Amino acid sequence: MKTYAYFPGCSLEKMGKSYHLSSMETTRALDVELEELEDWNCCGATTYFHIDELLAYTLCARNLAMAEKRQLDVVAPCSGCFKNMVSARKHLTHDADLKEHINEALAEDDLSFAGTSQVRHLIDVLVHDVGLEEIKKRVKSPLTGLKVAPYYGCQILRPRKDHEDVEQPTFFEDLLAAIGAEPVDFRLRLRCCGGALILTNREAALGMVRNLLENALASGATLIATACPLCQVNLECYQTQVNSEFGTNLKVPVLYFTQLVGLALGLKPGKLGIGSELVSVTPALAAAGNGAGGR
Amino acid sequence: MSAETTTETRLSFVGEIGNLLHAAAGNPITTCIQCGTCSSTCPVASGGYMDATPRRLIAMIRAGRKEQVLKSNTYWYCASCYQCTVRCPRNIDIAELMYALKRYTIWKGQYADDLIGPVFSQTFVQTIMGSGRSYEPVLATSYLFTYDFKDMLQEAAMATGLMLKGRMPLLPPRIKRLENFKRMVRKIIPAGEKA
Numbered sequence: 001m002k003t004y005a006y007f008p009g010c011s012l013e014k015m016g017k018s019y020h021l022s023s024m025e026t027t028r029a030l031d032v033e034l035e036e037l038e039d040w041n042c043c044g045a046t047t048y049f050h051i052d053e054l055l056a057y058t059l060c061a062r063n064l065a066m067a068e069k070r071q072l073d074v075v076a077p078c079s080g081c082f083k084n085m086v087s088a089r090k091h092l093t094h095d096a097d098l099k100e101h102i103n104e105a106l107a108e109d110d111l112s113f114a115g116t117s118q119v120r121h122l123i124d125v126l127v128h129d130v131g132l133e134e135i136k137k138r139v140k141s142p143l144t145g146l147k148v149a150p151y152y153g154c155q156i157l158r159p160r161k162d163h164e165d166v167e168q169p170t171f172f173e174d175l176l177a178a179i180g181a182e183p184v185d186f187r188l189r190l191r192c193c194g195g196a197l198i199l200t201n202r203e204a205a206l207g208m209v210r211n212l213l214e215n216a217l218a219s220g221a222t223l224i225a226t227a228c229p230l231c232q233v234n235l236e237c238y239q240t241q242v243n244s245e246f247g248t249n250l251k252v253p254v255l256y257f258t259q260l261v262g263l264a265l266g267l268k269p270g271k272l273g274i275g276s277e278l279v280s281v282t283p284a285l286a287a288a289g290n291g292a293g294g295r
Numbered sequence: 296m297s298a299e300t301t302t303e304t305r306l307s308f309v310g311e312i313g314n315l316l317h318a319a320a321g322n323p324i325t326t327c328i329q330c331g332t333c334s335s336t337c338p339v340a341s342g343g344y345m346d347a348t349p350r351r352l353i354a355m356i357r358a359g360r361k362e363q364v365l366k367s368n369t370y371w372y373c374a375s376c377y378q379c380t381v382r383c384p385r386n387i388d389i390a391e392l393m394y395a396l397k398r399y400t401i402w403k404g405q406y407a408d409d410l411i412g413p414v415f416s417q418t419f420v421q422t423i424m425g426s427g428r429s430y431e432p433v434l435a436t437s438y439l440f441t442y443d444f445k446d447m448l449q450e451a452a453m454a455t456g457l458m459l460k461g462r463m464p465l466l467p468p469r470i471k472r473l474e475n476f477k478r479m480v481r482k483i484i485p486a487g488e489k490a
Contacts, residue, residue: 010429014464015457039471041427046375048423050397050416055483059423062479105482109475158377159388166381192338192376199438200411201372202446204344208374237457241449276460278453 002129005067005074005117006034009081009229010042016078016229018273022258023077023122025272029265030130030138034075037066043081046196054101060088061102064119065111077122077258079228080195083155085119121156123227123257127171132178140266142180146288148260149186149221150176151212153193153231175257176225179264184219188212193234203245209234210242213250222284224254232256237278253281308359312395322392326385327353333379333389345369349379349389365405370396371412411438424480427470431463 012020027034040063042048048056064085067074076082092099093115103112126135150172157166167190173183193212194205212235216224226232236254243250255274262272263285274281306314313324327350334340334348345368347355352369373393380390397416400406406413418437422430435454439447457463470476 010468013428013468015431015462017462041470041476042423042429044423045419045429047416047419049394050412051401051420052484053394053398055480058479058483062476102483105479108478108482109472154374154376154378159380159390190378192374192378195374195376196415197339197372197374199434200415201339201344202442204339204342204372205374207342208338237453240453241446244445244449276462278456278460 001031001033003033003035003072004120004125005070005072006036007040007043007063007067007074007076007081007085008036009040009076009078010045011078011229011233015233016256018276019077019229019232019256019258020273022256022262022272025267026126026258026262026265027122029262029267030126030135032125032130035070035072037063037070037074040066043076043078043084045080045084049084054098056084057088057091057098058102058105060085061092061113062106062109062111064089064117065106065113067117068114069111071116073118073120075120075122075125077227077256078230079121079153079155080230082119082121083159083161086161087159089115089119121227123156123171123175126257126261127175132174135175135178135261139179139264141264143260143264144180144289146181146223146260146285147184147221148176148181149216149219149224150183150189151186151193151216151224151226151231151235152189153226153228154190154195156227157190172225172227172257176260179261181260181264184216184221186216186219186221188215193231195230195234198234198238202241205234206238206242206245209238210246210248210250213239213242213252214248216252217250222253222287223281224252225257225260226254227257239279251279253277253279253284255281308361308364309357312356312364312392312399322388322395323385324353324356324387324392327357327387328385329354330384332382332384336378336382338376338378339372339374340369345372349393353387353389353392364396365400365403366407368407368410369393370400371406371410411441414438422467424477425469426467427473427476428468430467433467 008020044056044059160166176183194208197205232254239250259272314321331350334350340348347367347369355364370393377390380388415437422433
């Protein structure tokens with residue numbers, strides 16, 4: 001069994017609770033252990049970087065240093081936390097002065113950053129560490145007939161973390177295919193959901209959400225799969241606002257990839273947090289012949 | 296590079312902005328060829344919400360139009376999707392440039408009054424400084440009262456829906472080693488009450 005340090009991030013404590021539950025359940029079923037970092041702090045989101053860059057990196061460094069203390073690589077299910085930790089690690093590793101300065105502050109909490117732990121996104125762990133073949137082998141109820149729009153969003157890929165393909169990635173489609181679902185050709189899969197603009201620049205963000213929802217439907221999808229709590233909330237919870245703003249009648253269910261993988265592995269929907277959606281997923285799942293609809 | 300040929304001894308505006316970034320590394324703004332890839336790839340600029348496209352904003356910085364740049368709403372409309380950054384043929388990290396401009400205007404206290412972003416960011420930072428974690432209900436106060444009545448009701452309805460589904464926090468979370476955390480913060484920003 002492989003063990004990782006787990007950084008849930010603030011969103012997964014409440015708004016994205018189902019992402020947390022399904023991450024824990026699904027990884028357990030795949031013999032991966034996620035050990036939650038004790039006393040982790042907020043990664044700084046996007047907003048901290050609007051105020052002070054040094055402090056923003058210090059916040060990330062504290063979490064990284066705690067993972068290093070446990071001698072584990074750190075896994076983030078949230079694309080925002082993931083991106084922040086990757087860039088903090090990169091800058092601290094490349095800039096000795098920055099590292100020294102931040103380490104002086106970390107000493108106040110008996111911590112120190114060295115750069116020994118890698119930062120991983122949860123979907124990457126499933127696809128590359130567990131592996132698609134292994135997942136295929138463990139599927140008990142394939143999601144046959146379920147047409148899913150794989151929504152990558154932004155920060156899972158961008159800015160480039162290493163050598164990944166930021167223009168034509170396929171890992172999300174591959175994962176969906178491995179669990180028997182049908183990934184549709186979703187043209188806007190890499191296009192931004194608006195992120196925090198949904199709060200600060202509402203009209204612009206609602207328009208972005210509308211484009212994504214309409215494009216997913218036009219691609220033949222009955223459900224959108226996401227790998228980020230902010231994307232999930234923007235795409236799912238703001239559909240009422242989108243409909244009122246643009247006179248549309250959109251009703252598109254949005255699940256986390258971990259929930260879909262969990263269903264395929266035969267886990268109970270309730271254990272995966274299914275049923276806490278504002279837009280019900282039951283019709284989409286039932287239509288695809290999978291009776292595992294939420295309640 | 297005509298923008299660099301200022302006769303003054305102090306740093307030119309483009310030099311100032313170029314050096315605001317990446318903890319220390321700087322950003323090669325002066326190498327911009329004005330190709331417009333950033334603007335055409337930006338999901339917000341294409342909606343017409345930014346008063347200057349990213350391409351135009353870079354041109355304004357290079358031309359030293361400081362006042363115009365500080366008044367622009369462009370960077371407060373950046374959602375940090377980094378599409379411009381990965382596509383720029385000159386390797387300018389445009390999304391980080393937008394972050395830098397946000398910081399610059401907050402330091403200067405010179406952002407447009409009708410923007411929610413600066414207040415939201417400052418509220419967010421204060422929340423984390425106090426508890427180590429973010430808490431949606433406090434954050435909501437920074438934007439909710441700028442909405443019109445209809446939008447406010449929609450937000451309230453959504454919050455209620457989320458609460459019924461167990462997706463809204465009732466109590467603010469806080470980390471355990473908060474005193475250590477606050478001392479750590481004060482090492483970086485030596486301000487506020489003493490430990």
